[in-house]
Amino acid sequence: MTDPLAALLLGILEGLTEFLPISSTGHLLIAQRWLGARSDFFNIVIQAGAILAITLVFRERITALATGLGEARNRDYAMKLAVAFLVTALVGLPVRLLGWELPETVTPIAWALIIGGAWMIVAERVAERRSPDGAEVTWTIAVLVGLAQVVAGIFPGTSRSAAAIFIAMLAGLTRRTAAAEFVFLVGIPTMFAASAYTFLELAMDGGLGGETWADVGIAFAAATITGFMVVKWLLGYIEHHRFTGFAIYRILLGAALLLWIPIGE
Incomplete structure (x- = not known):
């Protein structure tokens, strides 16, 4: 497989x-076993595409919040x-x-997926027993x-969005779209800060070289376009559907990895 095609697939x-x-x-860890390992710089770039x-x-929504801080509701949400983010x-x-x-090895990631x-299946059922229309973000939810x-x-394979969305739902933000929106908005500065920190680490260690810029550009564009379409679809999907399908997929993928990948890898 050519490097540009591998970069395209990893970006997607x-x-x-x-x-x-x-x-x-x-x-990404699993895919790079077959498509070839990439540098930390490459991974930062495709994450920037997702941001x-x-x-x-x-x-x-961001513009409305930034220009509407004079309104108590917008100011409260922004705070x-x-x-x-600060937590x-x-x-x-x-x-x-x-x-x-x-360690980012297959075995712990497989168990984290399972x-x-x-946990997603149980958490969603527990959350639904509370008010199904909970759409208010509290200070407790923000901290959690x-x-x-x-x-x-700390636990690769957990999924940042899954962990945050379901803890928000358990804490009372039971409307799926409201929980997802808050988590995704928090994810913007979180992912930006994490990527910037890693970039600075690599720059100080001289680890920014070695990638073909054309491949990096292809992967960045692919991650941006695909990420945009996925988020738009997901927000519409969870308005009327549970997360159960994603949970089952995680369990099946994790089980397959434990069966097919040698123990300890």
Whole structure:
């Protein structure tokens, strides 16, 4: 397989999996076993494509919040977004510096997919027993979403979006679209900060070379376009459907990985 085609497929895969509750890290790690391992710089670039995609999807919402801070409702929502991000940053940075993270190998990711899938099914059923129209983001929810993002960073395969969306639903934000919107909006500064931090680390260590710029550009464009379409579709889908299909997919994928991949990898 040619490098441009492999880059295209990896970019599409990033766009498909970054915002679906199925773990982009797990899918990219598995895909790179067959498409060839890529540098941390390449992975940052395709994540930047995903950040651009989510920003474009919510551009009107972001603009409304930025220009409407004079209104109490917008100001309150923006402050809760800021709190969720700050919790992630203030807790996540020490965790990263201390190296508290499972290795990105297939076996722990497979178990994270299975356990996360089962947890999604249970969590959604528990959340539905509460008010099905819960759409108010509380300060508690904002803090818990921030912490959920940290947990997802420690356990590759968990899925940042899944961890944050379901903890928000369990905490009372039971309307799926409201939970997803809050999590995705928090994800913009979170992903941007994480990518910028990794970029600076690579720049200081001299690790920014070695990639073909044409391949990087192809992957970035693919991740942006695919991510945009996926988020638009997902927001419409979860308005009338549960997350059960994604949970079952996670469980089946995790089980397949445990059967097909040698133990310890």
